[in-house]
Amino acid sequence: MLKMTHLSKVYRTEVVETYALRDFNIDVKEGEFVAVTGPSGSGKTTFLTIAGLLETFTGGEYLLDGTDVSGLNDNARSKIRNEKIGFIFQAFNLIPDLNVHDNVEVPLRYRGMKAAERKQRIMDALERVGLASRAKHYPAELSGGQQQRVAIARALAGSPRLLLADEPTGNLDTQMARSVLELLEDIHREGATIVMVTHDPELAARAQRNVHIIDGQEVDLAEEPRFHADPSAAGSMA
Amino acid sequence: MNIRPIFSSLRKHRIPTTLIVLEIALACAVLCNAVFMIGQRIGDIRLPNAIDQAGISVVTVQGTDPDHARDVIARNLATLRAIPGVQAVALMNTVPLSQNGWNTGFTTDPATKGFDDKYVNVAEYLITSGGDKALGLHLFRGRFFHADEYAAGTLGTSFMPTGHAAVITRSFAARMWPGHSALGKVLYMGDTYSYTVVGIVDNVLRPNRNGGDARSFSHSVFLPVAPVESAMNDYIVRSAPVDRDRVLRASIDKLSKLEPAAVVKGRTFSDIRNAYFADTRSMAWMLVLVCAVMIAVTAFGIVGLSSFWVGQRRRQIGIRRAVGATRGHILRYFQTENFLISSLGVALGMILAYGANLYLMQHYEMARMPWYFLPIGALTLWLIGQFSVLGPALRASNVPPVVATRSV
Structure with missing residues (x-):
């Protein structure tokens, strides 16, 4: 489903080159629930933005659902994001001017879907996350957990092949975090492929498999116990 | 969407x-x-103005002795005609767009008493012989004035000429006799003055708009007068456009020398039009x-x-x-x-x-x-x-x- 080989991402200024990802490799199979962990600045978010085609990469190869995405233009990348990827962000990233229904509808409109199908998918997604009764509410009228559920409904409504979650419980209290995580587990059990970036060990433990990133590279913690002991000593990557 | x-x-x-x-x-x-x-x-x-706007100059002479007007005017006209390049000369009471309005009212009904709604306000242009050529009027129907019609025109105290012929503009003709030919019809001003329409010319603008709309701006009547009236002091001097400025300078110069006591001023018609619409x-x-x-x-x-x-x-x-x-x-x-x-x-x-x-x-x-x-x-x-x-x-x-x- 998601395969990166020798992938690198370099941020260049006039005086310095900074590697956010270096010779990075990952292979996520269809239906897997993978947690990507690492300390702050290790390159987790960079990995997620590249995986979600929000950013381009500098070198290496990235196959998404069997498609080499390196040569795709902006429109093609937008189409893949819209049809194959669902995003769940730490800050929910709902559009404050739109109500719950319209927020969930946003990606479906960009797909050019007919109104009747959109309506059906929106209601299905909202029922799936338990917020069908809040369709007319605005994000500001919802709790953090409810907002994240709306974001999950938005991600699910388009029936994506891949769900990318960036610290999905990072802005939630423990109880809300637990319910959101249970929802993600339910979604995974129904067959979705989920890649979740987190620095929360408890959250990572709920995934099928963990991938650790340190200094922009995938690391096997069993072979690198020093990182396990003191994650804060693991470089200063942006 | x-x-x-x-x-x-x-x-x-x-x-x-x-x-x-x-x-x-x-x-x-x-x-x-x-x-x-x-x-x-x-x-x-x-707005269209069917005169030779590019070739006309207007020389205004003020201060002519009324007792000698006949001789002075005849001399001035002859002097102006003698200037090389001058094609035609005539004397008028006022000229289009000069802001010096001579307005009157006419009716088609001789029984109408006093100025009421049946009177149509119109600009009154008094012209001496050759005025049609001096202005470059475009005849649409009928004819211009005969010599005897000019000779018969003198001004009374009401400043209306004593003749009985008139040339009118198309817009005025249409206003007075809509759907009918104006030729041969009579314009009345009370029971004292009446003028038979002998010719119709393309529209000539009035000296000023006089509060009317664009159509009435072209309601003009030309009446023939003999060159004897001191109330008329606009000499219309027509030349080729290329000669116009030189002719105007020469006209002012010669008339000023002939009448040192008079005030002689001159403007091209283009200047008059530009000033009017400034x-x-x-x-x-x-x-x-x-x-x-x-x-x-x-x-x-x-x-x-x-x-x-x-x-x-x-x-x-x-x-x-x-x-x-x-x-x-x-x-x-x-x-x-x-x-x-x-x-x-x-x-x-x-x-x-x-x-x-x-x-x-x-x-x-x-x-x-x-x-x-x-x-x-x-x-x-x-x-x-x-x-x-x-x-x-x-x-x-x-x-x-x-x-x-x-x-x-």
């Missing part, structure tokens, strides 16, 4: 949306009326300036608000891009949003424009604005809106999707 969510979003920003809608509405109302007024003024400036031209330019300012203020208002919204919604744009919006989607979003705002503005603006026109009609004698000014105004505002929003919308479309993952 994402109209409903855009409306939903605009409802969340009522104050700036309302302000820009009002700005567009005001611009629409002002533009429609201002452009209409500019059109009217340009129409005035370009205020009209200034008003037209001022209205153009008003239009330009309104367009600029509206455009900058839209650019400013759109730029502010793009900056304010940068993260929102990133989110939209992240969930699949292409650059084209973002561009169209802002264009559609502007179109909706502009549509509200022009809908209100057309009502305002119509109301403003009614007000101006009632209080400032403005004509009714044709209906098509409203959709043209609306289309203009839509185009201004789309043009103005293009820059901010393009900037918005260049917001990268990765912005969605950033906290600021």
Whole structure:
């Protein structure tokens, strides 16, 4: 489903080159629930933005659902994001001017879907996350957990092949975090492929498999116990 | 088209949306009326005037001794005719657009007593022999005056000539006898004066508008008089346009030497016309300036608000891009949003424009604005809106999707 080989991402200024990802490799199979962990600045978010085609990469190869995405233009990348990827962000990233229904509808409109199908998918997604009764509410009228559920409904409504979650419980209290995580587990059990970036060990433990990133590279913690002991000593990557 | 969510979003920003809608509405109302007024003024400036405007000079002699007017006028006419390049010369009481109005009223009914609604106000041009050639009048029907008709014309105390022939303009003929030929018909002024129409000429403007509309601006009557009246002091000197300025200088010079005690002034007809329409031209330019300012203020208002919204919604744009919006989607979003705002503005603006026109009609004698000014105004505002929003919308479309993952 998601395969990166020798992938690198370099941020260049006039005086310095900074590697956010270096010779990075990952292979996520269809239906897997993978947690990507690492300390702050290790390159987790960079990995997620590249995986979600929000950013381009500098070198290496990235196959998404069997498609080499390196040569795709902006429109093609937008189409893949819209049809194959669902995003769940730490800050929910709902559009404050739109109500719950319209927020969930946003990606479906960009797909050019007919109104009747959109309506059906929106209601299905909202029922799936338990917020069908809040369709007319605005994000500001919802709790953090409810907002994240709306974001999950938005991600699910388009029936994506891949769900990318960036610290999905990072802005939630423990109880809300637990319910959101249970929802993600339910979604995974129904067959979705989920890649979740987190620095929360408890959250990572709920995934099928963990991938650790340190200094922009995938690391096997069993072979690198020093990182396990003191994650804060693991470089200063942006 | 994402109209409903855009409306939903605009409802969340009522104050700036309302302000820009009002700005567009005001611009629409002002533009429609201002452009209409500019059109009217340009129409005035370009009003046809069927005389040789490029070849005529007017030399005005004031201070001629009335007791010797006959001799002085004859001498002056002969002197002017002798200037090389002069094609024709005549004496008139006034000339078109000179602001020196000689107005009278005529009726077709000899039984009409006093000046009432049956009288039609008209400019009275008294001309001496050769006046048709000096002015370069275009005969449409009938004939110009015979020599005996000129000789029979002298002015009484009412400044109406004693002759009985008249040449009138087409607009005046149509006004007096609509649908019928004016030739042979008689114009009456009370039971004292009557003039038979012997010729009809293409429209010649009056000395001034005299409060009438564009059509009545060409209501003129030419009456023949003998060259004996000191009340007539405008010498019409016609030459080829290339000779005009030289002929005018020579005319002023020679008449000044002949009559040192008189005040002799001269102007080309082009100068007279330019002077007459100077205020009209200034008003037209001022209205153009008003239009330009309104367009600029509206455009900058839209650019400013759109730029502010793009900056304010940068993260929102990133989110939209992240969930699949292409650059084209973002561009169209802002264009559609502007179109909706502009549509509200022009809908209100057309009502305002119509109301403003009614007000101006009632209080400032403005004509009714044709209906098509409203959709043209609306289309203009839509185009201004789309043009103005293009820059901010393009900037918005260049917001990268990765912005969605950033906290600021």
